[in-house]
Amino acid sequence: MRTNIENKVVLITGASSGIGAVTARYLAARGARVAVAARRTDLLQRVVADILTSGGAARSYALDVTDKANMEAVVAATVGDFGRIDVIVNNAGLMPIRPMIEVNTDEWDAMIDVNIKGTLYGIAAVLPRFTAQGSGHVINISSVAGIKVFAPGGTVYSGTKFAVRAISEGLRQEVGAAIRVTSIEPGAVESELKHSTSGTAKDTVLDFYKLAIPTESVARAIAFAIEQPDDVDINEIVLRPTRQEF
Numbered sequence: 001m002r003t004n005i006e007n008k009v010v011l012i013t014g015a016s017s018g019i020g021a022v023t024a025r026y027l028a029a030r031g032a033r034v035a036v037a038a039r040r041t042d043l044l045q046r047v048v049a050d051i052l053t054s055g056g057a058a059r060s061y062a063l064d065v066t067d068k069a070n071m072e073a074v075v076a077a078t079v080g081d082f083g084r085i086d087v088i089v090n091n092a093g094l095m096p097i098r099p100m101i102e103v104n105t106d107e108w109d110a111m112i113d114v115n116i117k118g119t120l121y122g123i124a125a126v127l128p129r130f131t132a133q134g135s136g137h138v139i140n141i142s143s144v145a146g147i148k149v150f151a152p153g154g155t156v157y158s159g160t161k162f163a164v165r166a167i168s169e170g171l172r173q174e175v176g177a178a179i180r181v182t183s184i185e186p187g188a189v190e191s192e193l194k195h196s197t198s199g200t201a202k203d204t205v206l207d208f209y210k211l212a213i214p215t216e217s218v219a220r221a222i223a224f225a226i227e228q229p230d231d232v233d234i235n236e237i238v239l240r241p242t243r244q245e246f
């Protein structure tokens with residue numbers, strides 16, 4: 001059966017591990033042509049090799065989402081290589097958990113630069129193209145921490161994920177009928193994210209993540225949003241482990 005995923009060109013940021021890598025494989029298996037982007041190009045090449053071996057279509061691009069020109073160049077290269085872009089998944093993210101009182105402004109800067117500005121740069125690079133072609137889908141990865149403040153420790157991370165959710169909703173209201181906007185809000189999912197906490201909260205985070213659900217749970221949610229008919233806009237999906245209270 002033909003789905004609304006088949007043949008779509010989907011660019012996924014932060015696709016070298018975790019949710020991004022698994023989503024690339026999941027969508028490619030359903031006929032999407034995927035552009036995978038991140039800084040660790042060796043890991044991206046493995047994702048591409050797996051997809052090509054399975055008969056899918058994929059290419060990798062070196063991307064630091066904090067670099068606006070790099071983001072624009074990757075979107076331009078995706079369009080050059082595949083002929084168009086239909087979906088961007090703004091997925092790259094960091095979660096260094098640490099109480100505010102420890103005042104680690106480098107971590108605050110990094111989360112703002114990757115989680116918020118990286119998402120905005122992705123939107124900036126696709127929006128003129130989506131507008132010109134009269135179609136497109138922006139999928140932003142927020143979090144349950146973008147619905148409820150996760151404190152102490154996750155205050156700045158929550159701030160960035162509230163921002164991603166707010167930007168998604170505002171974008172939806174602004175873009176009109178031709179462009180779809182989805183915010184995905186996962187709870188604990190098995191990935192490398194828990195290792196971005198290196199400070200005093202490290203053991204607490206590792207302990208909390210024992211209840212994490214497989215990464216493919218998020219890939220399924222992303223696929224569900226994409227596969228809807230063009231006039232159906234899935235705006236928010238919240239998913240968490242059944243055992244997760246927060």
Ligand SMILES: NC(=O)c1ccc[n+]([C@@H]2O[C@H](COP(=O)([O-])OP(=O)(O)OC[C@H]3O[C@@H](n4cnc5c(N)ncnc54)[C@H](OP(=O)(O)O)[C@@H]3O)[C@@H](O)[C@H]2O)c1
Binds near residue numbers: 091095
């Ligand atoms: N896992 C969870 O429990 C969970 C829950 C809710 C939301 N999320 C969100 O899901 C998204 C994906 O996270 P994950 O769980 O899959 O974690 P992950 O395995 O750590 O993946 C994070 C990805 O982000 C990329 N990245 C980080 N900084 C980047 C930069 N400057 N430029 C480009 N890419 C960058 C990393 O690639 P490189 O290092 O190769 O660049 C990596 O591929 C994040 O936005 C996260 O906040 C995760």
